[in-house]
Amino acid sequence: MANYYTDHPEIAFHLEHPQMKRLVELREKNYEDAQKGIDYAPVDFEDTIENYRRILEITGDVAANVIEPNSESVDLEGPHLENNRMVYASKTKENLDVTRKAGLYGVSMPRRYGGLNLPSVVFSMMSEIISASDAGFQNIWSLQSCIDTLYEFGSEEQRQKYIPRICAGETMSMDLTEPDAGSDLQRVMLKATFDEKENCWRLNGVKRFITNGDSDIHLVLARSEEGTKDGRGLSMFIYDKRNGGVDVRHIEHKLGIHGSPTCELTYKNAKAELCGDRKMGLIKYVMALMNGARLGIAAQSVGVEQEAYNEGLAYARERAQFGQKIIQFPAVYDMLSRMKAKLDAGRSLLYQTARYVDLYKSLEDIQRDRKLTPEERTEMKTYSRLADAFTPIAKGMNSEYASQNAYDAISIHGGSGFIMEYKSQRLYRDARIFSIYEGTTQLQVVAAVRYITNGTYLQVMRDMMAKTSECELKSRVAPLIDLYEKAVAYVNEANSQEVHDFLARRLYDMTCEIIMSLLIIDDARRAPELFEKSANVYVRMTEEDVCAKCYYVMHFTEADLASFRAE
Amino acid sequence: MSLKIVVLAKQVPDTRNVGKDAMTAEGTVNRAALPAIFNPEDLNALEQALRIKEQNPGTTVGLLTMGPPRAGEIIREGLYRGADTGWLLTDRLFAGADTLATSYALATAIKKIGNVDLVIGGRQAIDGDTAQVGPQVAQKLGLNQVTYAEEILKVENGKATIRRMIDGGVEVVEAPLPLVVTVNGSAAECRPQNAKLVMKYKYAACPLEVAEDDSRKGLRAERQYLNLTQWSVADVDGDPSQCGMSGSPTKVKEVQSIAFQAKESKTLTAKDEDINGLIQELLNDKIIG
Numbered sequence: 001m002a003n004y005y006t007d008h009p010e011i012a013f014h015l016e017h018p019q020m021k022r023l024v025e026l027r028e029k030n031y032e033d034a035q036k037g038i039d040y041a042p043v044d045f046e047d048t049i050e051n052y053r054r055i056l057e058i059t060g061d062v063a064a065n066v067i068e069p070n071s072e073s074v075d076l077e078g079p080h081l082e083n084n085r086m087v088y089a090s091k092t093k094e095n096l097d098v099t100r101k102a103g104l105y106g107v108s109m110p111r112r113y114g115g116l117n118l119p120s121v122v123f124s125m126m127s128e129i130i131s132a133s134d135a136g137f138q139n140i141w142s143l144q145s146c147i148d149t150l151y152e153f154g155s156e157e158q159r160q161k162y163i164p165r166i167c168a169g170e171t172m173s174m175d176l177t178e179p180d181a182g183s184d185l186q187r188v189m190l191k192a193t194f195d196e197k198e199n200c201w202r203l204n205g206v207k208r209f210i211t212n213g214d215s216d217i218h219l220v221l222a223r224s225e226e227g228t229k230d231g232r233g234l235s236m237f238i239y240d241k242r243n244g245g246v247d248v249r250h251i252e253h254k255l256g257i258h259g260s261p262t263c264e265l266t267y268k269n270a271k272a273e274l275c276g277d278r279k280m281g282l283i284k285y286v287m288a289l290m291n292g293a294r295l296g297i298a299a300q301s302v303g304v305e306q307e308a309y310n311e312g313l314a315y316a317r318e319r320a321q322f323g324q325k326i327i328q329f330p331a332v333y334d335m336l337s338r339m340k341a342k343l344d345a346g347r348s349l350l351y352q353t354a355r356y357v358d359l360y361k362s363l364e365d366i367q368r369d370r371k372l373t374p375e376e377r378t379e380m381k382t383y384s385r386l387a388d389a390f391t392p393i394a395k396g397m398n399s400e401y402a403s404q405n406a407y408d409a410i411s412i413h414g415g416s417g418f419i420m421e422y423k424s425q426r427l428y429r430d431a432r433i434f435s436i437y438e439g440t441t442q443l444q445v446v447a448a449v450r451y452i453t454n455g456t457y458l459q460v461m462r463d464m465m466a467k468t469s470e471c472e473l474k475s476r477v478a479p480l481i482d483l484y485e486k487a488v489a490y491v492n493e494a495n496s497q498e499v500h501d502f503l504a505r506r507l508y509d510m511t512c513e514i515i516m517s518l519l520i521i522d523d524a525r526r527a528p529e530l531f532e533k534s535a536n537v538y539v540r541m542t543e544e545d546v547c548a549k550c551y552y553v554m555h556f557t558e559a560d561l562a563s564f565r566a567e
Numbered sequence: 568m569s570l571k572i573v574v575l576a577k578q579v580p581d582t583r584n585v586g587k588d589a590m591t592a593e594g595t596v597n598r599a600a601l602p603a604i605f606n607p608e609d610l611n612a613l614e615q616a617l618r619i620k621e622q623n624p625g626t627t628v629g630l631l632t633m634g635p636p637r638a639g640e641i642i643r644e645g646l647y648r649g650a651d652t653g654w655l656l657t658d659r660l661f662a663g664a665d666t667l668a669t670s671y672a673l674a675t676a677i678k679k680i681g682n683v684d685l686v687i688g689g690r691q692a693i694d695g696d697t698a699q700v701g702p703q704v705a706q707k708l709g710l711n712q713v714t715y716a717e718e719i720l721k722v723e724n725g726k727a728t729i730r731r732m733i734d735g736g737v738e739v740v741e742a743p744l745p746l747v748v749t750v751n752g753s754a755a756e757c758r759p760q761n762a763k764l765v766m767k768y769k770y771a772a773c774p775l776e777v778a779e780d781d782s783r784k785g786l787r788a789e790r791q792y793l794n795l796t797q798w799s800v801a802d803v804d805g806d807p808s809q810c811g812m813s814g815s816p817t818k819v820k821e822v823q824s825i826a827f828q829a830k831e832s833k834t835l836t837a838k839d840e841d842i843n844g845l846i847q848e849l850l851n852d853k854i855i856g
Binding site for chain 1: 764786790
């Protein structure tokens with residue numbers, strides 16, 4: 001039987017990474033849950049990894065045999081509005097039912113609340129698997145990760161009240177965007193006022209473009225400080241659908257991810273609870289929420305990269321023209337090999353990022369119970385910084401790669417790719433949003449640029465080079481790093497902010513490609529049978545791109561901007 | 568009401584996706600080349616049992632299977648989906664059983680389990696396709712039976728209400744407990760394995776499996792639910808002469824390996840004589856009638 005996990009050994013490879021030992025050790029805290037008698041808790045490292053494998057197998061099974069077969073019908077039907085409530089497509093309900101019965105909720109939560117205590121690495125694997133079967137359903141399923149923010153910043157009472165409900169399969173949404181507050185969330189206007197009589201907060205206003213907006217439990221960004229105009233007047237609230245007060249006014253008609261309902265919500269005196277401290281909503285909590293969500297989109301993207309590659313490959317193997325299968329033509333296998341290289345390198349970047357997130361978050365969690373040792377504190381700081389630096393590159397690059405792979409899958413299909421009966425067109429439509437929501441690629445560049453200019457990434461590259469054993473590919477990456485260093489220095493020396501901003505994207509692309517080259521070289525060393533070809537192809541792509549971009553950057557001056565300005 | 572349910576399940580070679588190695592040169596099933604799976608209609612049966620459990624608190628669902636030690640996997644798969652327990656009938660004396668000897672062994676085990684309210688099995692297994700075992704178990708236990716069930720709608724006041732498939736439609740019947748039900752493949756699909764249950768039971772094994780691999784010995788000593796029940800002929804007080812080969816009157820006389828070959832096509836017009844001719848031909852070949 002088809003299984004999205006076992007059919008792609010490239011995923012399981014990332015469970016074998018040397019850092020997994022430390023990661024599991026921190027996550028399982030000396031296997032204390034098993035000692036407390038929780039019968040599904042692991043007893044040692046091997047047992048933990050075995051649990052991960054088993055859960056991924058269940059996910060792969062459900063994805064291949066239920067969610068994927070439902071995906072076309074979900075795409076055609078989509079959700080609809082009924083008496084101010086959102087109603088999922090009928091097969092989406094089936095997907096929810098099956099994933100609940102499989103127990104795939106509360107994935108990241110501690111076992112004491114009924115969760116599975118899985119790290120981001122495994123959550124990301126489940127995400128990419130579900131996304132490969134239906135990207136729109138992945139949105140609904142993976143929004144459960146909003147509970148991480150409630151766990152981190154909510155009170156113990158709120159944890160006990162809400163986390164078990166998420167573990168049982170209730171859904172979530174994060175209500176941030178408003179008509180006038182998109183990328184610029186400081187402009188959020190939804191009003192939160194304290195109701196002295198009922199001793200609770202009340203929300204009034206409108207939210208727009210809310211994914212899964214009619215969910216059971218919402219995290220809401222609202223203005224609690226009257227008279228303020230910026231991010232410092234915003235707080236985070238929990239709205240429980242059981243209390244009522246929020247209606248769905250409209251469901252958007254979108255280009256893709258049709259199964260994922262995008263809602264416009266009206267809040268009419270909706271009862272809500274404050275989550276964490278007042279005024280920290282945007283500054284602290286939404287930042288945490290967004291980082292988690294960005295990793296989720298990176299995983300969603302990798303799923304579609306894989307599925308687009310699979311579609312392209314299957315068609316190229318089957319379709320014959322001019323007396324041979326089209327996969328034999330260089331123009332076609334060039335496309336396929338680049339798709340696979342982007343997929344393998346992008347996936348490697350995703351899991352490197354997820355490991356960094358896990359390592360620092362596990363230490364942060366331990367810190368809630370006891371003081372960290374100085375070594376542990378240093379470790380946490382290092383990984384926290386790396387997670388911050390890697391999240392915008394993992395999200396940005398993979399979201400672009402997903403669209404590129406879907407585009408190439410259609411090219412390989414020729415005219416058939418343009419026909420609605422083939423899956424490639426859906427992947428193409430679905431992928432387009434990945435580089436837009438949770439921060440456009442342009443905003444990922446903004447998030448990454450300070451790590452470019454302050455040399456964080458360069459240091460990462462140097463460290464990776466030092467750890468990589470000598471090989472031909474490594475010696476080819478070395479001069480690219482030198483070129484990169486010169487290009488960064490050139491931009492840093494330019495004393496025009498506009499030049500900085502203008503060239504940032506090119507520096508960002510170079511950064512990502514060099515780091516991904518080093519990752520895939522290491523993967524190929526550990527598993528040549530899986531990654532050797534991709535490593536060769538990816539390094540060649542990086543040579544082509546870094547040289548061109550470096551040339552572009554080094555020959556750019558402030559005066560050139562005039563030709564580019566649209567107005 | 569709380570009920571005691573036994574689900575009959577069989578480990579079978581996956582004959583649905585056969586490759587060129589599916590048959591041996593002698594014309595028998597090449598079990599080594601085909602993955603061993605949970606018989607599909609037995610999964611439909613398990614789902615019905617689990618639904619009754621959800622509707623009737625206190626109900627227990629146990630899987631009964633007969634096979635080699637590796638058939639312990641059937642019990643684990645049941646536990647992963649929400650069953651409470653299981654019994655593996657394994658003994659060289661059980662080997663080579665036809666449907667009669669199989670139903671004798673299962674009926675004997677059900678007696679041993681005792682006080683069973685409902686026995687639910689799949690209509691038939693995909694290796695033998697006989698559909699005889701369920702009804703024979705009912706006969707041997709002297710119980711009522713409902714076959715071709717699509718849904719057990721409810722179990723109340725000692726009676727089960729069941730929708731079953733009949734030629735050209737469905738009918739709803741009521742039958743008193745204890746009862747044997749065989750479930751059709753058109754019934755609801757079985758729920759998936761559950762993450763927590765898989766983590767909990769993944770090292771569950773019967774003694775003969777542990778004899779092969781005892782890597783989690785300590786854990787099994789600590790967690791009793793990881794030790795699956797394994798019964799021999801003697802354990803269920805069975806009569807060896809009615810078990811396995813010696814209890815199987817079925818003898819294979821001859822096995823023919825049939826290769827389908829495309830023949831010439833025949834064109835028929837809409838004239839009455841052509842249509843009558845075709846019907847006559849199909850009747851003569853016993854394809855219809």
